[in-house]
Amino acid sequence: MAYGQFEQFIRNMSRVMGAVNTKLQRDLTLRTRVARRFSMVETAQFLGVDTTYLTRISGEEPSFPAGERRGRERTFSPSEIMLIRALIGSNKAARKPYLHWRRPGEPVKVVTFGAQKGGTGKSLTAAHFAQYINLNYGLRVGVIDADPQATVSLYFADEKLPLFQHDTPTLADFMGVDDPATVSLETPDPETLNSVWQPTPWPGVRLIPGGANIQNGDISLFFMSQKAKVPVYGVLRNAIRAWDAAYPPVTTVENIRGDNGEFDHAAYARALDETVDVIVIDQQPSLTLMQLNGLIAADSVVIPQTMKGFDLATLATYVSNIGEYLEFIMGFESDIEIGGGRHMVLPTIVQEQNDQDTDQILDLYRKAPREVMQVWYSRSDAIANAAEEYKSIYEYLPPKTRRASARAFMANANAVNDALVERIMPDLPTRGYAETFIRERWN
Ligand SMILES: Nc1ncnc2c1ncn2[C@@H]1O[C@H](COP(=O)(O)OP(=O)(O)OP(=O)(O)O)[C@@H](O)[C@H]1O
Numbered sequence: 001m002a003y004g005q006f007e008q009f010i011r012n013m014s015r016v017m018g019a020v021n022t023k024l025q026r027d028l029t030l031r032t033r034v035a036r037r038f039s040m041v042e043t044a045q046f047l048g049v050d051t052t053y054l055t056r057i058s059g060e061e062p063s064f065p066a067g068e069r070r071g072r073e074r075t076f077s078p079s080e081i082m083l084i085r086a087l088i089g090s091n092k093a094a095r096k097p098y099l100h101w102r103r104p105g106e107p108v109k110v111v112t113f114g115a116q117k118g119g120t121g122k123s124l125t126a127a128h129f130a131q132y133i134n135l136n137y138g139l140r141v142g143v144i145d146a147d148p149q150a151t152v153s154l155y156f157a158d159e160k161l162p163l164f165q166h167d168t169p170t171l172a173d174f175m176g177v178d179d180p181a182t183v184s185l186e187t188p189d190p191e192t193l194n195s196v197w198q199p200t201p202w203p204g205v206r207l208i209p210g211g212a213n214i215q216n217g218d219i220s221l222f223f224m225s226q227k228a229k230v231p232v233y234g235v236l237r238n239a240i241r242a243w244d245a246a247y248p249p250v251t252t253v254e255n256i257r258g259d260n261g262e263f264d265h266a267a268y269a270r271a272l273d274e275t276v277d278v279i280v281i282d283q284q285p286s287l288t289l290m291q292l293n294g295l296i297a298a299d300s301v302v303i304p305q306t307m308k309g310f311d312l313a314t315l316a317t318y319v320s321n322i323g324e325y326l327e328f329i330m331g332f333e334s335d336i337e338i339g340g341g342r343h344m345v346l347p348t349i350v351q352e353q354n355d356q357d358t359d360q361i362l363d364l365y366r367k368a369p370r371e372v373m374q375v376w377y378s379r380s381d382a383i384a385n386a387a388e389e390y391k392s393i394y395e396y397l398p399p400k401t402r403r404a405s406a407r408a409f410m411a412n413a414n415a416v417n418d419a420l421v422e423r424i425m426p427d428l429p430t431r432g433y434a435e436t437f438i439r440e441r442w443n
Pocket residue numbers: 117118119120121122123124125147149151283284285348349350377378379380381383384387
């Protein structure tokens with residue numbers, strides 16, 4: 001009786017898992033989320049200024065955060081870095097932009113990280129990108145976790161976020177497809193849409209958490225398509241548009257200082273939460289209807305991809321399946337415009353010691369120089385420890401023995417993110433990290 005035994009097995013495991021403490025390390029991480037502080041030198045680097053300038057401003061500007069002093073070191077949290085950015089950026093004497101918020105009238109930018117293969121670093125890449133543009137450009141970011149595993153959520157959640165609880169709304173709620181029994185063809189109202197976003201400890205970064213009911217979304221979308229001839233691939237895109245229309249950027253950098261030049265803390269706080277500039281979507285490794293929605297909603301799609309031969313076979317199926325979907329969609333809606341930005345394959349977890357991976361990249365790049373990036377994520381030991389705690393490299397505080405490898409991996413993350421920014425948001429000033437990486441590896 002195979003069925004009976006399986007049922008018994010599931011029942012036993014449910015009982016056991018109910019009693020197992022799955023939260024030990026998780027609780028520790030959630031309690032200390034974004035506990036990492038950054039030195040004066042690191043802060044200056046994020047802002048793109050030199051330390052002398054920063055030190056001078058810290059003396060002149062009355063609202064400059066004190067930070068934490070330990071001996072001669074003075075350190076800042078991400079929130080304090082954002083405030084410093086706003087202080088400098090809103091100063092009439094600022095010689096360049098520091099706060100790169102979108103202006104009123106500009107649409108939100110959507111970037112989706114997806115691949116067919118599991119474990120290629122999609123979630124880590126997405127988390128790093130969101131944190132990098134927050135730290136380096138002051139961008140407000142909405143992270144959407146499209147994966148029932150909720151990996152990227154774990155990189156952002158603190159103890160206040162009700163992850164893995166039944167009533168925590170997910171992407172399925174945002175799309176109005178959380179309950180297959182009551183499928184409606186209408187986008188949820190703006191207030192409902194807005195309530196799905198959860199605050200995170202990062203300044204101006206919010207999250208739509210992942211969760212099991214994302215799978216319900218697929219069932220609902222299927223029913224929807226049976227019920228009426230509706231474009232079930234555009235539900236997320238419509239939801240994002242409806243939310244963006246109701247919660248657009250209003251405040252500009254100029255608005256966060258009064259006429260007398262005094263910094264307006266209330267206006268700054270409101271502006272930080274009024275909208276987001278970029279939406280980052282982390283996909284699950286598959287091409288379900290829910291994941292298709294994430295691709296169709298995107299201005300730019302990034303495919304983080306490992307370079308082993310077998311893994312590349314999954315890239316082949318992924319793109320050919322998407323191709324078939326697109327053909328179907330065009331047949332349905334011939335004038336639809338999808339993905340107006342740039343799209344790219346990002347090599348990940350590359351083993352540089354042997355030539356196989358790098359040869360593969362070289363070969364791909366020669367064949368598709370526009371599509372394949374010259375910057376990649378190398379395999380790193382540093383991240384293994386950080387990932388155990390669900391900490392990104394921008395958050396991880398390594399023990400002494402791992403400081404060098406952590407520093408190297410952060411430089412790697414900076415290069416990847418700099419290259420992504422250059423393609424996805426070409427108006428932003430790049431930092432030169434990608435250029436350095438390419439000079440060092442592609443001689
Ligand atoms: N550059 C790297 N070097 C070493 N390990 C890495 C690197 N990038 C990611 N990893 C590890 O690989 C594992 C998978 O990473 P991640 O969760 O980001 O992948 P994913 O593609 O989102 O996975 P999934 O398909 O399950 O969503 C994690 O344990 C992560 O720490």
